[in-house]
Amino acid sequence: xxxxxxxxxxxxxxxxxxxxxxxxxxxxxxxxxxxxxxxxxxxxxxxxxxxxxxxxxxxxxxxxxxxxxxxxxxxxxxxxxxxxxxxxxxxxxxxxxxxxxxxxxxxxxxxxxxxxxxxxxxxxxxxxxxxxxxxxxxxxxxxxxxxxxxxxxxxxxxxxxxxxxxxxxxxxxxxxxxxxxxxxxxxxxxxxxxxxxxxxxxxxxxxxxxxxxxxxxxxxxxxxxxxxxxxxxxxxxxxxxxxxxxxxxxxxxxxxxxxxxxxxxxxxxxxxxxxxxxxxxxxxxxxxxxxxxxxxxxxxxxxxxxxxxxxxxxxxxxxxxxxxxxxxxxxxxxxxxxxxxxxxxxxxxxxxxxxxxxxxxxxxxxxxxxxxxxxxxxxxxxxxxxxxxxxxxxxxxxxxxxxxxxxxxxxxxxxxxxxxxxxxxxxxxxxxxxxxxxxxxxxxxxxxxxxxxxxxxxxxxxxxxxxxxxxxxxxxxxxxxxxxxxxxxxxxxxxxxxxxxxxxxxxxxxxxxxxxxxxxxxxxxxxxxxxxxxxxxxxxxxxxxxxxxxxxxxxxxxxxxxxxxxxxxxxxxxxxxxxxxxxxxxxxxxxxxxxxx
Amino acid sequence: xxxxxxxxxxxxxxxxxxxxxxxxxxxxxxxxxxxxxxxxxxxxxxxxxxxxxxxxxxxxxxxxxxxxxxxxxxxxxxxxxxxxxxxxxxxxxxxxxxxxxxxxxxxxxxxxxxxxxxxxxxxxxxxxxxxxxxxxxxxxxxxxxxxxxxxxxxxxxxxxxxxxxxxx
Ligand SMILES: Cc1cc2nc3c(=O)[nH]c(=O)nc-3n(C[C@H](O)[C@H](O)[C@H](O)COP(=O)(O)O)c2cc1C
Ligand code: FES
Numbered sequence: 001x002x003x004x005x006x007x008x009x010x011x012x013x014x015x016x017x018x019x020x021x022x023x024x025x026x027x028x029x030x031x032x033x034x035x036x037x038x039x040x041x042x043x044x045x046x047x048x049x050x051x052x053x054x055x056x057x058x059x060x061x062x063x064x065x066x067x068x069x070x071x072x073x074x075x076x077x078x079x080x081x082x083x084x085x086x087x088x089x090x091x092x093x094x095x096x097x098x099x100x101x102x103x104x105x106x107x108x109x110x111x112x113x114x115x116x117x118x119x120x121x122x123x124x125x126x127x128x129x130x131x132x133x134x135x136x137x138x139x140x141x142x143x144x145x146x147x148x149x150x151x152x153x154x155x156x157x158x159x160x161x162x163x164x165x166x167x168x169x170x171x172x173x174x175x176x177x178x179x180x181x182x183x184x185x186x187x188x189x190x191x192x193x194x195x196x197x198x199x200x201x202x203x204x205x206x207x208x209x210x211x212x213x214x215x216x217x218x219x220x221x222x223x224x225x226x227x228x229x230x231x232x233x234x235x236x237x238x239x240x241x242x243x244x245x246x247x248x249x250x251x252x253x254x255x256x257x258x259x260x261x262x263x264x265x266x267x268x269x270x271x272x273x274x275x276x277x278x279x280x281x282x283x284x285x286x287x288x289x290x291x292x293x294x295x296x297x298x299x300x301x302x303x304x305x306x307x308x309x310x311x312x313x314x315x316x317x318x319x320x321x322x323x324x325x326x327x328x329x330x331x332x333x334x335x336x337x338x339x340x341x342x343x344x345x346x347x348x349x350x351x352x353x354x355x356x357x358x359x360x361x362x363x364x365x366x367x368x369x370x371x372x373x374x375x376x377x378x379x380x381x382x383x384x385x386x387x388x389x390x391x392x393x394x395x396x397x398x399x400x401x402x403x404x405x406x407x408x409x410x411x412x413x414x415x416x417x418x419x420x421x422x423x424x425x426x427x428x429x430x431x432x433x434x435x436x437x438x439x440x441x442x443x444x445x446x447x448x449x450x451x452x453x454x455x456x457x458x459x460x461x462x463x464x465x466x467x468x469x470x471x472x473x474x475x476x477x478x479x480x481x482x483x484x485x486x487x488x489x490x491x492x493x494x495x496x497x498x499x500x501x502x503x504x505x506x507x508x509x510x511x512x513x514x515x516x517x518x519x520x521x522x523x524x525x526x527x528x529x530x531x532x533x534x535x536x537x538x539x540x541x542x543x544x545x546x547x548x549x550x551x552x553x554x555x556x557x558x559x560x561x562x563x564x565x566x567x568x569x570x571x572x573x574x575x576x577x578x579x580x581x582x583x584x585x586x587x588x589x590x591x592x593x594x595x596x597x
Numbered sequence: 598x599x600x601x602x603x604x605x606x607x608x609x610x611x612x613x614x615x616x617x618x619x620x621x622x623x624x625x626x627x628x629x630x631x632x633x634x635x636x637x638x639x640x641x642x643x644x645x646x647x648x649x650x651x652x653x654x655x656x657x658x659x660x661x662x663x664x665x666x667x668x669x670x671x672x673x674x675x676x677x678x679x680x681x682x683x684x685x686x687x688x689x690x691x692x693x694x695x696x697x698x699x700x701x702x703x704x705x706x707x708x709x710x711x712x713x714x715x716x717x718x719x720x721x722x723x724x725x726x727x728x729x730x731x732x733x734x735x736x737x738x739x740x741x742x743x744x745x746x747x748x749x750x751x752x753x754x755x756x757x758x759x760x761x762x763x764x765x
Contacts, residue, residue, distance in 0.1 A: 202686030204726035239632060239669050240722070242738070278632055280667030283723075297627035299666040315622060358687035358728035365729055399686065432686045446689050450723075456666075560699055560746055580702075582695050584746050 005040045006083055009059040020072075021056035027072035031079045041083060060088070062139065064102065068094035098336050102126060102138060115382050117344070118368045119352045120328035124212030129247050132254040135215040141260050143334035147223050148268045151334075156227040157183055160330070162338030164350035169195055169286075169323030170401065170428045171503070172349070172416040178320065181310040182228040185318035190230035193295075193314065193321040194221055196237035196244070197279050199286035200399030201450060203356040203430035206324035208366050210237070210244040213328070214251035218274060220327035222260065223334060225272040228320050233274040236291055239281065248276055283400075283454035287502050288313075288321045290456070301456050302502035323428065325354055345371030349415035349426075359396075359432035362387050367431075369414065376410040379433055390435040394518070398427025400447045400454075401507030403514030404440065423514045425507070439536035440519040441526050445473035447511035451504060462505025465496040469512060478539045481527035486516060535596040538581035543574050548593035555585035555594065606637045610645070614652050624655060631664055640671035676711040676718040678756050680704075683733040685724030693732040697721070699746040700734075703753055716760055717753070 008028065010021055025043065032038040058067040058078075065088045067078065074092060081087050100122040103113075118124075127134035135141070147156055161176030182190065194217060198206040210217060221233045237245055252274050255261045263271045277295050284290045285300035292314050294300035313319020329351060333341050342350045349371040355378065358364045362384030369378060375395055379385065386392050394404040403424035405412065412422045419426050434443065452466040469492055472485050493509030500506045516523060525531045532540045545555075551569040563579040566572030574585070574594075586594045613633045617626040630653065634645055641664055650657040664670050682688075682697045701707060704717050711718040727733045730742030734749065741752055 199723075200686075201684070201723035202688075202728060204724060204728065207726050241726075278629065279669075280628055280632070281669030282667050294628065295625060296622075297625040297663070299663055315625075356728060358731065359690045364687075396686065430686065432690055434690060438690055443690070446686070558747060560702060560750070580698060582698060582746060583692075584695075587745070 004042045006042075007061040008041060008043045009061070010043065010045055011057040023072055024056055024058070024070060024075070027075040028079070031075045032083075035079055035084060037079075037083060057094075062137075066094055067092045098340065099139065099332050112363055112365075112382060115373075115377060116368050117352050117370045119332055119341075119344075120209060120216070120325050120354060121212065121366065121368050122332075123216060124208065124366075127213065129212055129214055130250055132215060132251070132258060135213070139335060140215055141219055141255075141258075143331035144219050144222055144260060145266055146334055147226055148266055148270055153183060153227045153229060156223060156334070159338040160227070160333055163329075163333045163341040164338075164345075165326065165329055165333065165341065166349060166416065167323055168325035168329075168353065168428065170398070170426070172426060175322065175326055175329075178310060178322070179224065179227055181308070182230075182318050182320040185311060187318050189232075189315075189317045190228055191314040191317055191319040192221055192225045192228065192230045192233040193288075193291070193309075193319060194233065194235040194324060194327055195286065195288070195291060195321055196235055196241075196324045197286040197291060198238060198241075198324075198428065199283040199454075200401075200428050200430040201283075202358060202399055202432055203428060205354040205356050205366060205429040207238075207241050207244050209324055209328055209354070210241075211247055214244075214247045215255065216331055217324055217327045218248075218251055218255055219260070220330035221274060222265070222272055223330050224320055224322065224327070226270055228318075230320065231272055233272065234295060234314070235274065235276050236279060236285075236295060237276060239278040245276065245278070252276070282456075283450075284456045284502070284504050287504060290502070291321070292319065299456075301458050302504070304501060325429070346413060346415045346418075348417050353414060353426065353429065355397075355429045355431040357383050357431050357433070360386050360390065360435040360438075361433040371415045372413045374411050374413055375405065378414075378431065379410065383433065386433065386435050390437060392433070393436050393438065394434045394440065396424075396432040396434060396443070396511075397430065398425035398507075398510070399430040400451050401425060401503065401510055402427045402430075403510050404434065404443070404518060405514075406518045423517060425510070437534055437536065439477070439532050439534040440515045440522050441473065441532075442477050442534075442536050444512045444515045445470065445477055448473055448508065451508040455504065455508075459499075459501035459505060461496045461499040462501065462508060465492055465500075466505070466508050468492055469496075469509065473512070476523065476526050477532075477537045479526070479530045479537070481523075483527065485527060486520070486523050489513075490516060541581055541596055542576055543579060543581065543583070543586060544595050544597055545572050545574055546593055546595055547571065548591045550591055550593070552590070554588045554590070558584045558588045560584070607648075610634060610637060610648075611652065614649070618653075624653065627653065627655060627660065627663060628667070631660075631667075631670055635670055639675050640673060642674075671718075673709075674711070674715075676715045677760065678716060678736055679718050679720060680753075681720045681722035681725070681735045683722045683725045683727070683731070683735070685722070685728065685731075687724070687728035688732040691731040695746065696732050696734065696744050696749055699749050700753070703750055716757065 010025055032041055056070055058070045078089050081089050100119045103118045103122045157179045160179055165175040166172040196206050225233050261273055279285050282300050285294045287302045288309055290300040290302040309319040309321050344351050352368050352370050354368045357367050367382050394406050396404045405422055405424050409422045412418050416426050448470045452470045455462045455466055457463045475481055493513045496509050497506055530540055549571040556564040561578050561580050563575045564572050617623050634641055646660055650660050684693055704712050706712055706719050708719055708721050725733050725735055727740050727742055732744050733742045
């Protein structure tokens, strides 16, 4: 069976038999004999493929070309053109082969997946990520072969430019342009880096992509290396992702063994290898210049740009750095064409985007949608809406660098510009749904606490400014806010944005500014009325037992601090000075006998 | 006994540093070496750092500068069980702060500290990638999801019990 080059699958379901698939089979067999390629093709019968109205169905692999309505008279053309010359017969193809089709075919009728378009995640859940043969069976490393055999580096860069792909790490810089800049540099050594630091605390797209399909990312990196003239690739990945690291290591080893990495790849004179470097838990190391310092073995401090890494990056050499998801798009662009990718999405944002959907929403998980999908479609159609009959309040995108968008922005289309215009950012893909039980001031404080903690301390606006913002927000949620605090936050925020050294500081005030813009009344309530409408700010809240209490004792048993007193079958009492406002009594009470006031 | 074990650890660390020294720009592997130290010792002991400094010919001050910059490295000995409470956004929105409060109370320690009996070290984590079952904590790499305070305390008690039976 070694020399079988094509596998044909013929549907022998009832409808297709009715449409004469039997006759078709003998026609194919005799045509194959005539062309003398009988041994290079194997014919299999498959069960019903569910496309009965288009029968008889014929599938040619590799490539998963699906022909429909094939008659015996078409057979000579298919054999000659497709099997001998390698060109599928376009007029009979009923489903074009795009890499993502396979995922759709398997899971397309599941509601959660139906509205999605899985391009970069096309193999996740479909193949065994630790088995390179599985990857090869879904046209793995075919893009690499195509690039090395049929394309010049300039053509590869041009194809990526044509796709309109923009960086998925957050900033959305046009990928083809970046590749072009790096390729244009003259240097004895260049590097390619995959940014898998994934710092947004509430996002796990890159981790899942690597865990589910590491070879796609590696194939993308090798192609990038070829396009810009690098000999070495580095994946910088968080140490907190042990499984992803293990899968990457295995994938790199297997790719080396198969000759996709190392010296003279696939018999060409292109040599390239990939190495893994671990991060060590610093958010700022996701920023490209800080990341480069970290790989060099130093503290991960950013530096001013220019020079950009494409001119002077790792060890002072021209360096191409892209995000995991950006890399995962590359094999698709090569095989399906840049033009095809650019046919998906909006005017300014092409292709798909992966989001990690979480928070107060029914279906949580990874979601890959075409650009231009609205937030509402993600939250309600894919996410299934808000659980427990609660009311939607906001959706947060972009993590600590992003913003919170309320109800009136739900019909915003996902693309870089629209989200920015609405007051948030695309970010790397975190998407947290927030319901009425979350306090927006606390949430803003949560993010500032994060960025303040992660600020590397190199520049003053970010180091000191975020600290001052945190102090003000802390006093507001503690009920000690003063008149003028909101304005102070706005002033500080806009100053930090303008004067910080790197993207961390430049975006750190965003969660605060966007919540002030969209939820100003919540800030005012905290400051003026010492009230938190979400009932989350513990200092502004006490728990009291009302007359519904039947004295069941459930609250008393669960209270971690012994703050509840009462005899059985009698109304209980919460001791305010002992109460830590953990809310467990409130949650456990079956009689709605506890009020938050 | 511990002497021998420590000797083993030292040999493994030195073997790793030898391997790294073969690479070009070997000093850039400092962080990888620190990871190795932490993997072997659970934290970065001062005397081991001095050994690293000597072997890699990097000033100790630079090594400490790097080690203190990254949250991942423990500078103090850690307990038998590492409890990491996820304080990522999804977990936060689902009440992780309450869970943290419960744990601090239950263990009687703050973040970054270790209990007196050396059984638990409490840490804060940022998104463990299990947002779908938030709030989440991880004990020695095992994920516990959909927590409430009672569940959290129950889990801690299981580890206490396990340690008790170990001693017996
Ligand atoms: C504070 C900060 C954190 C960042 N974190 C990440 C990250 O975790 N992953 C990532 O891919 N890019 C991150 N970036 C963006 C990178 O600096 C860089 O733009 C990106 O890796 C480029 O790849 P792309 O063009 O494919 O997006 C971060 C930027 C800043 C300022
Ligand atoms: S935010 Fe806690 S697991 Fe993601």
